[in-house]
Amino acid sequence: MTHQTQAPEARRPDRAALAIAVAIAIVAAIITYSTATATGGSATRIGPSVFPYTIAGGLFILAVWTAFEAVRGDFPEREEQQVGPVIWIVAGLVAQMLLLHITGFAIATGLLFAATARGFGKGPLWMTVPLGIILSFIIWVIFAKGLQLSLPAGPLERLI
Template sequence: MTNGTKPADVKRRPDWAALVIAAVLAVIAGVMFWDVSRLSGAAGYSQVGPTTVPYAIAVCLLGLAVWTVFEAWRGDFPEREHQQLGPVFWIVAGLAAQMLLLKVAGFSIATGLLFAFTAAGFGQRKLWKTIPFGIVFAFAVWVVFSKLLQLSLPAGPLEHLFF
């Protein structure tokens, strides 16, 4: 038992979380099969058409679901650590702030807040430092994508101040 093996008299229990993940993977694969089956399968002169890659991805997801079920029944998944809710809250709050502020405040401010909240979730709680850094970094990203690559990103007051 010291080498990491389980004693023979211990019952193996299925990993219920892994079984839920397998069910979700199977549902996603089923939705993909259904959605792709509605596309016209006319590949024209070639065997490869617009349904080939989605079918391949659905088959892979279904294979992963089956594999996950077997691993869950065998109990081969490692023991998971307890999930801390604080960091998850910070990251979800940052995503919510970005979605709510993207059109109002623009890309730089909204994404800068997402950066700062995500940093807080990873332990950097000095928002007075991470918010300005995130806004400056996001503004540089906005300049590259919006001005140099001519892609459309939402502009807010900061972007209008400079451009």
């Protein structure tokens, strides 16, 4: 029996990873530009602008690293993306943004919770919607009443 060794297949650069690297680099550039052109601030050597510059620097390093790995083809093969779960999660985010100031924090975030659970294949909506609203209401009580932070209040929150 003869053993034939096959030459390892050269992987092409990962275009999706290169696109992600470019997006990260653009975010780093936007943060750097925004921080550099901001008016006001502190006259001290280490002031509030140090943190955005640090974050931008970290993002730039990640962008270079991601691009390097993409060119080498070191990313593992990805599974095919399922569109359904992504649509559920994005729809939940959109619903929360649209309903936050109308229905309040608890209801809007409860709907986001339910849509995200549905996207991950967990529980029926008749169970996850009330559960999400209850958990979100508890979070609202902790933040709004306990920590005195301002979160959008709707009819449910106005009961307290």
